[in-house]
Amino acid sequence: xxxxxxxxxxxxxxxxxxxxxxxxxxxxxxxxxxxxxxxxxxxxxxxxxxxxxxxxxxxxxxxxxxxxxxxxxxxxxxxxxxxxxxxxxxxxxxxxxxxxxxxxxxxxxxxxxxxxxxxxxxxxxxxxxxxxxxxxxxxxxxxxxxxxxxxxxxxxxxxxxxxxxxxxxxxxxxxxxxxxxxxxxxxxxxxxxxxxxxxxxxxxxxxxxxxxxxxxxxxxxxxxxxxxxxxxxxxxxxxxxxxxxxxxxxxxxxxxxxxxxxxxxxxxxxxxxxxxxxxxxxxxxxxxxxxxxxxxxxxxxxxxxxxxxxxxxxxxxxxxxxxxxxxxxxxxxxxxxxxxxxxxxxxxxxxxxxxxxxxxxxxxxxxxxxxxxxxxxxxxxxxxxxxxxxxxxxxx
Numbered sequence: 001x002x003x004x005x006x007x008x009x010x011x012x013x014x015x016x017x018x019x020x021x022x023x024x025x026x027x028x029x030x031x032x033x034x035x036x037x038x039x040x041x042x043x044x045x046x047x048x049x050x051x052x053x054x055x056x057x058x059x060x061x062x063x064x065x066x067x068x069x070x071x072x073x074x075x076x077x078x079x080x081x082x083x084x085x086x087x088x089x090x091x092x093x094x095x096x097x098x099x100x101x102x103x104x105x106x107x108x109x110x111x112x113x114x115x116x117x118x119x120x121x122x123x124x125x126x127x128x129x130x131x132x133x134x135x136x137x138x139x140x141x142x143x144x145x146x147x148x149x150x151x152x153x154x155x156x157x158x159x160x161x162x163x164x165x166x167x168x169x170x171x172x173x174x175x176x177x178x179x180x181x182x183x184x185x186x187x188x189x190x191x192x193x194x195x196x197x198x199x200x201x202x203x204x205x206x207x208x209x210x211x212x213x214x215x216x217x218x219x220x221x222x223x224x225x226x227x228x229x230x231x232x233x234x235x236x237x238x239x240x241x242x243x244x245x246x247x248x249x250x251x252x253x254x255x256x257x258x259x260x261x262x263x264x265x266x267x268x269x270x271x272x273x274x275x276x277x278x279x280x281x282x283x284x285x286x287x288x289x290x291x292x293x294x295x296x297x298x299x300x301x302x303x304x305x306x307x308x309x310x311x312x313x314x315x316x317x318x319x320x321x322x323x324x325x326x327x328x329x330x331x332x333x334x335x336x337x338x339x340x341x342x343x344x345x346x347x348x349x350x351x352x353x354x355x356x357x358x359x360x361x362x363x364x365x366x367x368x369x370x371x372x373x374x375x376x377x378x379x380x381x382x383x384x385x386x387x388x389x390x391x392x393x394x395x396x
Contacts, residue, residue, distance in 0.1 A: 001202075003037065003041045004170075004174060004177040004178055004198070005170050005174035005175075005177060005198075006034065006038055006041075006170075006174075009038055009165055009167065010038065010041060010042055010045065012163060012165065013025065013038070013039065013042035013046075013138075013163070013165075014042055014045060014046050016136060016162065016163050017042065017043075017046045017048050017100065017102060017136050018046070019136075020100070020134060021130075021131070021133075021134060022093075022096075022126070022129055022130050022131075022132075022133045022134060022135050022136075022137075023135075023136050023137070023162045023163070024126055024136075024137045024138075024139075024157075024160055024161050024162055024163075025136070025137070025138045025139070025161065025162060025163040025164075025165070026138075026139050026140075026147065026150060026151070026161045026163070026164050026165070027039065027138065027139070027140045027141075027164075027165040027167060028140070028141050028142070028143075028144055028147035028148065028165075028166060028167065029142070029144070029165075029166060029167030029168065030142060030144065030232075030282065030283055030284075031142045031232060031235075032197045032198070032199040032200065033167050033168070033169060033197060033198070034167065034170075034197075034198040034199070035106070035140045035142070035167055036054075036106055036140065037198065038165075038167065039052075039104055039106075039138060039140065040052070043102055043104075046102075048100050048101070048102050048136070049074065049075070049099065049100070049101050049102070050074070050101070050102035050103070050104065051067075051070055051071055051074050051075075051092070051101065051102070051103045051104065052070070052102075052104040052106065053066065053067050053070055053104065053105060053106065054106040054107055055105055055106060055107045055108060055109075055110040055111035056110060057110045057113070057114070058114070059114055060084065060085055060114055060115045061083055063085070063111055063114075063115075064082055064083060064084060064085055064088050067085075067088060068080035068081070068082055068088060071088075071091075071092065075095065075101075085111070085115055085118065085121065086121045086125075089121070089122070089125050090125060092135065093125055093128070093129040093133045093135050094129075094133070095135075096133045096134045096135035097132055097133050097134065098134075099134060100134045100136065101134065101135055101136065102135075102136045102138065103135055103136065103137050103138070104138045104139075104140065105137075105138070105139050105140065106140045107140065107141060107142065108139045108140060108141045108147070109141050109142075109143045109146045109147070112146070119150065119155055119156045119157050120156040122137075122156075122157060122160075123156035123157050123160060126157075126160045127160070144281060144282070144283070145281060151164065168196075168283070169195055169196030169197055169283075169306075170196035170197075170198065170201075171196060171352075171355040171359070172187075172188070172191045172196075172351075172352045172355055173355065173356075173359065174196070175191050175194075175195070175196045175201050176191065178198070178201035178202060178204060178206075179201070179204045179206035180206065181206040181207060182206045182210075186209075186210050188345065188348070188349055188352060189210045189340075189345055190204055190210055190213065191307070191348070191352070192307060192311075192344060192345045192348035192349075193213075193214060193218070193307060193308065193311045194217075194307060194308055195306060195307030195308055196307075197308065200217075200225065200228075200308060203217055203224055203225070204217070211332060211337075214332065214336070215328045215329070215332055218308070218311070218312065218316060219315070219316060219323070219328060219331065219332055219336065220323070220328040220331075221323060221324055221328075225308065226316070228308065228312075229308060229309050229312040229313075229317075230312075230317075236278070236282055237275075237278060239275075242264075242266050242267075242271060242272075242275045243275055243278075243279065244313075244317070245264040245265050245266055246260060246264050246266065246272065246275050246276065246279065246285075247279075247304065247309065247313040247317070248263075248264065248313055248317070248318070249263040249264040250285065250302060250303065250304050250310075250313070251304060251310060251313035251314040251317075251318075255301035255302055255303055256300075256301060256302075257272070257276075257300070257302070260272065260276075260302060276302060283305070283306070284304065284305065284306040284309050285302055285303065285304055285305060285306075286302070286303055286305040287300055287301070287302050288300065288301050288302075288303065288374060288375060289301075289374075289375075290374065290375050290376055290377035291372040291373070291374040291375065291376060292376055292377055293377050299377055301375075307348065311344070314339075314344065315335055315336045315339075315340075319331070319335050322335065354373055354374075357370060357373055358373060361373075
């Protein structure tokens with residue numbers, strides 16, 4: 001399976017792995033964003049011996065037993081009989097005194113929830129072996145709040161992490177690498193639906209039309225991604241009804257707090273605040289303000305920034321009953337086709353333009369340098385009109 005993009009993060013990880021001393025890295029980001037594939041690719045390119053374990057929601061003993069088996073297989077050792085994570089980790093740190101070894105704990109929060117004081121255990125081992133071991137300890141996790149908490153001053157691991165990667169969705173220019181045989185116009189259309197999640201983009205068949213991909217992957221009963229958005233939300237949010245209400249309001253184009261409150265039927269303002277805060281932390285919704293009036297809370301807006309979530313709530317969730325009983329082609333033509341081409345894709349193309357400006361700006365190809373990119377609020381007293389221009393930038 002070919003690996004696309006993430007050159008900066010790959011180079012960062014390979015650099016860490018090349019050090020001749022003990023290093024600790026932390027990688028976090030939402031589900032499906034490509035954390036596991038990134039670290040596997042870095043290990044592959046570095047050629048360093050590695051122990052990779054995906055933590056399970058089971059007891060400490062079960063996780064330790066599984067890790068022992070992997071350590072034995074990778075390093076050619078007899079069967080290990082450790083029963084605690086502290087004993088096992090201590091052994092792995094000593095093994096790495098003579099050679100570089102990469103030790104990956106994927107989905108670390110699963111291990112952490114069933115082992116009391118795991119952060120303190122790791123902190124003690126990192127401090128003990130910092131100057132004597134060559135182990136490269138890498139922790140991955142999809143629960144962003146938990147992973148970020150490991151970096152806080154109150155956490156035992158504070159100050160022990162050498163590299164932090166907050167892995168975001170790919171932009172259009174990296175995502176389009178997954179479907180090279182499509183026209184530029186169709187690449188924009190596909191990105192507008194599936195966004196920058198590598199897992200989704202690997203499912204795209206660039207020998208099919210945009211319509212065929214949409215129907216096959218999300219807009220037909222039993223499609224591969226039909227329930228992807230709802231499952232992700234259910235895994236992260238306890239009161240999914242409120243989240244669905246908010247998403248529906250946002251998908252209809254309501255962005256102001258007061259409008260979302262009135263349209264979503266959420267029971268109260270505090271409840272809406274909690275839901276929006278959670279969705280923002282999950283990186284499926286973003287809060288924006290005009291670049292020329294950033295401190296004006298009245299002009300703040302909320303938008304679905306995850307493409308698949310927006311597409312799902314705009315076309316699939318709303319018409320889920322019809323989807324189950326209609327022919328997929330008929331459903332697409334009736335509920336998706338026109339709005340998708342005339343409104344949805346043009347709006348997403350604006351985001352691609354913003355990404356292009358950011359890329360060029362980072363490369364130093366824009367003079368004068370751009371300091372802000374975003375929406376620009378205008379208020380014309382002569383015509384009594386106001387509103388927002390979507391993609392504007394300020395230079396100095």
